[in-house]
Amino acid sequence: MKANGSRYTRESLGDSLYKKVTTKGVISFELRYTINGSRKFYTLKNRTKTLAREEAAELKRRIRVDDFDPVAEAKRAEQIDIKTVDDLFLDWQKGNEKRLKHYKIPARIYTQKIAPFIGTLAIDKVKPMDIKAIIEKEAAKGFLTSANKTLIHAKSLFNHAIKLGFITNNPAFAFNNDDAGGKEKPRDRALSFAELNQTFYIYREHRDRFTRDNYLAIALLVCLGVRKSELIEANWKEFNLKKQVWSLPAERSKTKAPIDIPLPDQILPWLKELEVRSCGSGYLFPSRKASKRPFISSDTINHAVAKMFGKKVDGGTKPSPNVMDNILPFNPHDLRRTCRSLLAELGTSPHIAEKCLNHKIRGVEGIYDRHAYFDERMEALTQLAAHIAPMVNGESNVVKMVK
Numbered sequence: 025m026k027a028n029g030s031r032y033t034r035e036s037l038g039d040s041l042y043k044k045v046t047t048k049g050v051i052s053f054e055l056r057y058t059i060n061g062s063r064k065f066y067t068l069k070n071r072t073k074t075l076a077r078e079e080a081a082e083l084k085r086r087i088r089v090d091d092f093d094p095v096a097e098a099k100r101a102e103q104i105d106i107k108t109v110d111d112l113f114l115d116w117q118k119g120n121e122k123r124l125k126h127y128k129i130p131a132r133i134y135t136q137k138i139a140p141f142i143g144t145l146a147i148d149k150v151k152p153m154d155i156k157a158i159i160e161k162e163a164a165k166g167f168l169t170s171a172n173k174t175l176i177h178a179k180s181l182f183n184h185a186i187k188l189g190f191i192t193n194n195p196a197f198a199f200n201n202d203d204a205g206g207k208e209k210p211r212d213r214a215l216s217f218a219e220l221n222q223t224f225y226i227y228r229e230h231r232d233r234f235t236r237d238n239y240l241a242i243a244l245l246v247c248l249g250v251r252k253s254e255l256i257e258a259n260w261k262e263f264n265l266k267k268q269v270w271s272l273p274a275e276r277s278k279t280k281a282p283i284d285i286p287l288p289d290q291i292l293p294w295l296k297e298l299e300v301r302s303c304g305s306g307y308l309f310p311s312r313k314a315s316k317r318p319f320i321s322s323d324t325i326n327h328a329v330a331k332m333f334g335k336k337v338d339g340g341t342k343p344s345p346n347v348m349d350n351i352l353p354f355n356p357h358d359l360r361r362t363c364r365s366l367l368a369e370l371g372t373s374p375h376i377a378e379k380c381l382n383h384k385i386r387g388v389e390g391i392y393d394r395h396a397y398f399d400e401r402m403e404a405l406t407q408l409a410a411h412i413a414p415m416v417n418g419e420s421n422v423v424k425m426v427k
Contacts, residue, residue, distance in 0.1 A: 037073065041080050055080040059093050066094040106188065109150060110143040116184040130177045132322060137162055137174045147190045155196045159204040166335050168205030175204045213358040214365040219351055220246065221415045228418060230347055237301060237309060238328045240294045243416040245356060247291050247409045249363030249381045251278060252356045257319050258308045260299065265292060283382050286402035290413035325356050363408065372404040380404055
């Protein structure tokens with residue numbers, strides 16, 4: 025049998041098996057079958073007649089018993105190129121980008137916490153023990169909240185695999201927070217002026233462990249009360265140092281509304297120093313390594329702070345000694361709470377302090393008040409910076425705290 029255009033010939037070998045020869049002499053074997061009233065030819069994987077006949081016999085059995093369509097299945101496999109967990113993540117993340125405002129969070133957690141363990145595995149080869157190892161390692165480092173979040177995203181990832189039909193059981197399903205970081209308690213850690221004074225002193229004494237960029241980031245977080253992500257992802261285009269204002273755009277604000285953040289006199293030298301240190305980058309805290317991300321990782325400052333408390337944050341390396349004396353552990357997010365607490369201590373009105381933290385004011389006042397309280401916020405933050413700046417600049421006396 026010769027096909028139209030003479031590109032190949034097809035010879036029947038009996039029992040629905042055919043030998044196909046192209047004009048260039050390439051030989052392959054095909055199975056002819058009929059399914060749902062349609063006749064089809066399927067190119068067999070085996071290139072010898074004996075093995076091709078065995079393969080054809082098995083396919084004919086599946087077609088008869090399971091209504092299996094090898095041509096349709098082959099086309100489906102071409103369309104869905106998802107084999108490994110890394111492949112699954114890429115498809116899952118497309119949905120996250122459509123649904124989630126902070127879609128970078130699951131991407132970061134997968135890349136840093138999950139992928140190193142199971143990223144290259146076939147989806148159906150991931151076992152509950154793999155999930156157990158991932159969350160236990162994170163919890164062992166003291167990152168209990170991170171362990172819980174890692175578990176949440178692992179469950180979501182493999183639920184996506186179930187939706188796509190790659191697996192029928194989620195390997196992370198049976199685990200809960202008790203298996204990861206435990207039940208989370210609301211944090212209430214806020215540092216006092218005395219604790220901040222000693223903290224900045226210790227950081228200066230250990231410049232080899234705590235970089236200047238991290239040092240200034242901590243100072244700005246305390247003095248401005250902004251969210252860590254808002255600061256580390258900040259672009260210089262958002263700043264007008266002459267007018268002393270940082271214009272945070274709506275797309276980077278948790279409230280989804282733009283806000284002008286006052287910049288007190290005391291912090292301007294730190295910003296100008298960061299501008300020099302950024303070496304022409306568009307960002308206050310440019311990435312320190314070759315990366316698609318133009319700014320530092322969201323973990324950079326967290327890890328720097330944790331290391332000073334002697335916590336293990338890097339795989340394969342021993343934790344550094346705890347040099348924080350009697351200061352209780354804290355993390356960068358606690359500095360936002362610290363800012364709010366210190367503003368109250370200095371007598372700032374509650375609604376102004378809430379505005380300084382860019383919180384939505386609840387109730388009628390929040391609905392009808394469109395005044396940004398810029399001048400009032402500038403006054404409050406300037407008063408706070410007047411207390412913090414001498415500590416940051418090493419101009420205040422440090423009295424060692426007694427536990």
